[in-house]
Amino acid sequence: MAYSQKVIDKFEKTLKNPEEASVGRWKPGDKDFHRVGTGIVGAPACGDVMKLQIKCENVDNKNVIVDAKFKTYGCGSAIASSGQLIDMLKGKTIEEAQKISNQEIVDILELPAIKIHCSVLAEEAIHRAIDDFKSRRNND
């Protein structure tokens, strides 16, 4: 599998410095957990599972993603795609984040055709996390 240098760099940075790369989680009981949306996509049997969490704050009546964390089980490009997504999310409103398309991740990481599904998974993860966040707000 010939990956671009970008995928390799992202993957290696994530392994070496997981915390800096936003690997981690918020769990029930954590302060501000009610402001966290979680999206889990993929399946172990398919070889990819992505778990994305976004933490939002209300800024000028808009929900802004102030922080995000992830954990990913999958090939190198699935891990790199999750990390790339995290970089793109921080500081965006959830409306803006909703519009992130998998193609942006494909372009930035120069993903090979056989690995495009990794970027699709990342796009699904953000949609799930936003839906989860919204449903929590509705229940407040």
Place this chain on the structure above:
Amino acid sequence: MKPLYFDYASTTPVDTRVIDKMKDCLSLDGNFGNPGSRSHAFGWQAEELVEEARLNVSNLLNCDPREIIWTSGATESDNLAIKGAANFYKEKGKHIITSKIEHKAVLDTCRQLESEGFEITYLDPDENGTISIKSLQENIRKDTTLVSLMHINNEIGVINDIEKIGDLCRENGVIFHVDAAQSAGKINIDLSTLKVDLMSFSAHKIYGPKGIGALYVRRRPRIRLQPLFHGGGQERGIRAGTLPTHQIVGMGEAFKIAMNEMVDDHEKISSHRDTLWKGLNSMEEIYVNGSVETGYPGIFNLSFNYVEGESLIMALKNIAVSSGSACTSASLEPSYVLRALGRPDELAHSSIRFSFGRFTTEEEVNSTVELVKDSVSQLREISPLWEMYQDGVDLDKIEWA
């Protein structure tokens, strides 16, 4: 830094002793002649070398040199054996038995025959990965002409009992083909006692060059094949094409060395496998695919649960290993061999094959132990599945999207 090589089951470096012999068969000063040239000394000398190599190969296997046919490698040998026998004996029947965990060279050849009107039974291996005599017996029919099963499995190193399988085939008048690409020169093969009719070999798995192999074709009882290639009548018409002297000499030398060093190689390789296993087996959620007790030690396949194999290979960039078989590792499917063994998909996705060889050193194995431990724990730290496992979540009970 050059990665440490742990992929001997994929291919091996050519032994320098083999290279020296091969070099003498190429230039004007050497034996460059066409072994098929009957009219001058260049041809005679080349022919002599080809026959000496044939003898070297037959010595390792304890068969008659006239039973060895040169081919381009084990893939061609498998094709020639299976298509050749199926077509030659098709008046007798059109049923062939093989297994689900054969090499693609056998499986795809069988698929091709299926499209030509043959019927193929793909046996399931038992949970150890071997083919049981019972399941073979139950599937042999009146119109079965051929059974094709591998000796050592290339992914998990399990060894089929070709002695018992051969006896059963002979009793039933069925031709028995064995793909021995991974076993020749690694474990003992005695064709004078085994009831094997056709056997495929490759040179590059045993420190010879790529692009050369052989097919054993039994003379008594005589097995006949319909050739794949037609042309100059070389190899008694079974395989036409100018004989590549340097390749053949390389294979002969590699087999000769293997005959002399097989016991030592095996002992060294066993000790490497034991070192690796001793170093890793204290890790949580690690599974052996195959058998530490009865498998060939040169092929050691492990699943690291909650870590995906390709990412592990990427993290282990200083170690050359493989996930599944090298020919298919670009695909997204988990190993068909591990699936046929009944391994859950997630464990099949988490598998890595370590294969050892003549030039593996103890230091290399020790470094590998450390690198694997570090990489697996790094990847587990970023794995949501590992997190769930640590939290005590039953992954089977989750509805995955």
